[in-house]
Amino acid sequence: MARDLRGFLNQLEQRGQLRRITALVDPELEIAEIANRLLQSGGPALLFENVKGAEYPVAVNVMGTVQRVCWAMNMEQPEELEALGKKLALLYQPRPPKKISQAVDLGKALFDVVKAKPMRELLPPCQQVVLKGDEVDLTKLPLLRVYPGDAGKVITLGLMITKDPENKIVNVGVYRLQLQSKNTMTVQWLSVRGATRHLRKAAERGETLEVAIALGVDPMLVMAAATPLPIDMSEWLFAGLYGGGGVHLAKCKTVDLEVPADSEFVLEGTITPGEVAMDGPAGDHMGYYGPANPNGPLIRFHCMTHRKNPIYLTAFSGRPPKEDAMMALALNRIYTPILRQQVPEIVDFFLPMEGLSYKVAVLSIDKSYPGQARRAALAFWSALPQFSYTKFVVVVDKDINVRDPRQVVWSITSKVDPARDVFILPDNPFDSLDFATERPGLGSKMGIDATTKIYPESDRPWGKQLDPDPDTADLVSRRWAEYGLADLNLEEVDPNLFGYDMR
Structure with missing residues (x-):
């Protein structure tokens, strides 16, 4: 699976679903206000090429319609997603086949899994530029402040990669991060998520938890991270099922984790159990400001890598319609065969x-x-x-x-x-x-x-x-x-x- 964010943006532009904005815009409230108006009307994706105080362009509203979510998953219509859900249902709770046709279906699904095995790249684009130590400055990223009551700027569409300290199973999730300083951010997550389990296990072992944040990935990988998977199944493997071929991964520079090789940015850091900071308030998917949390886990970043001339991909939460709501409508179709099986x-x-x-x-x-x-x-x-x-x-x-x-x-x-x-x-x-x-x-x-x-x-x-x-x-x-x-x-x-x- 060789497609990346840039390839998907090109696809949107060819289909008349991307608008380039050359006027100077402010990441403080202005970009979100523009994007939100287009989200309400099913408008195109946006690429802001002239962002105040930043060197990098900002892409937003990329998955702002169900149609674009389908394109992100290499499909044309929402109905096609149920076929993917049927394949996932076979892998989610496999049962001994009772008929030859069932055995054939299971065999095809398992063969697709073999084809979807991730591949490693030795010279990944995401490491064309490497910054370490004091060179890491998150304030240079065009992070958005979405609502006037937000306590700070946020990352909302990054893939957080962590590894279980015991069994080494990798989890990939999408969580909101809030900027605290030039090299620290807090994370907001639910207690049932994979990364929270990893942090609890790290705390029990008296260890820090290594973290990598991949920004500006192929939207297909975001959908894979948002899909409910069997606990032992890798999101990378499932993304390969989406795309029909293995995801290209690269080993991080300073932590024992792998990230999508074509990411626009990668942040590498650690969480020390018990080290927390005030997180929020911040606008969330319920349509209100989430309350300030004095116990937001603190991530300390000590390395940032990126492609040459990188693009910053973002989204934001709030009362629907928003991009996360469009993604959820598409995931509805994938969930259905899993539910029917159970x-x-x-x-x-x-x-x-x-x-x-x-x-x-x-x-x-x-x-x-x-x-x-x-x-x-x-x-x-x-x-x-x-x-x-x-x-x-x-x-x-x-x-x-x-x-x-x-x-x-x-x-x-x-x-x-x-x-x-x-x-x-x-x-x-x-x-x-x-x-x-x-x-x-x-x-x-x-x-x-x-x-x-x-x-x-x-x-x-x-x-x-x-x-x-x-x-x-x-x-x-x-x-x-x-x-x-x-x-x-x-x-x-x-x-x-x-x-x-x-x-």
């Missing part, structure tokens, strides 16, 4: 962007017995670590389009008796950034059974659903042009007509 009755599922991409889930199931909707909701919460923070799960019948809010709301209002069909699970581990909970990190979950009720869930006979006469519907379809209505595409109805303000 919860077979699930037909489809959706995490609406307006629900902060993971706070609300809508599941459709092929219902065959009473209580099945509740079982599906409980299984969903435990299926993947990412879903443990989902606050609301709505379960609907298989004939409901989970991506159509009109159908979902109709199911809730016509099929739910709150006393019978709503259940609450109190005192669950929770996202500490969620201000709605009474106590940080501990909250409740709600399940809503919006399926058609069967005995003994209800003794009342259920009314027959209203459906058009199929023969008349077919007649009207055949005569549509004859009515003089051929120019009206009813599949692309403006949602604003029904009261949905999509701005």
Whole structure:
């Protein structure tokens, strides 16, 4: 897999999805304001070539639409992502094949894994320039300050690479970093993430944790880092599955870690367990300022390498739509086959962007017995670590389009008796950034059974659903042009007509 960030930006420009900005812009608030306006309208990616106080251009909004996320993953349409999800499902929880076709599918997936093995580069582009010790100055990077109440400038789209001190398994994650000084930053992460486990193990062993931050990587690698993987499966290997070939890696200069060879920048450092600093407040994905945290783990960087004439890639969080929300919509398609394997009755599922991409889930199931909707909701919460923070799960019948809010709301209002069909699970581990909970990190979950009720869930006979006469519907379809209505595409109805303000 030889493509890098520059190659992807060229692809976007050729497709009319990149705009170069030559006017002088300020990384303090101005760049984010420009980018956010285009995010709201599905506008193009931006490359700011003249950034105040910086030598390097800034790329932003690169994955600001689902279409561009698909291109980042070498695909054209979101539907193609489910094929990748099926491959991942085979590797996520492999089972002995019962049929020849299943054995063939598993064999193909395993062969793809062999082809996806990472490759090493001896003269990587990311080390064309090497700075060590006092030469490391993070203030020269065009880091953004996104919101006026942010405590400092941040890195939001860097890959953090760490290694388990015991079994040496590598974890690649995407976390927010806040600038503290010319060579230090604090990191914000959740306790369930791989890097936090590595830091806890390092603390138990009385060791520092080595860290590498890769900036300006191929967006495909960002998607691989955001995908839920089996704990023993490398993100590099999975990125190779995305791209159809091994990721090119390079050994760091000062730490025992490997990074993408075509990264624009690489920061190398260590975390000493217990060494912390004030992190935040900073704008986060919930749409509020996350509170100041006096215990933000402190990373000390002692080496920075970069390509010649590097490009700084960034994004920012906030109330949707933002780039992370677009990535989540694409990942929906990948999650679906994994969920079906673990919860077979699930037909489809959706995490609406307006629900902060993971706070609300809508599941459709092929219902065959009473209580099945509740079982599906409980299984969903435990299926993947990412879903443990989902606050609301709505379960609907298989004939409901989970991506159509009109159908979902109709199911809730016509099929739910709150006393019978709503259940609450109190005192669950929770996202500490969620201000709605009474106590940080501990909250409740709600399940809503919006399926058609069967005995003994209800003794009342259920009314027959209203459906058009199929023969008349077919007649009207055949005569549509004859009515003089051929120019009206009813599949692309403006949602604003029904009261949905999509701005």
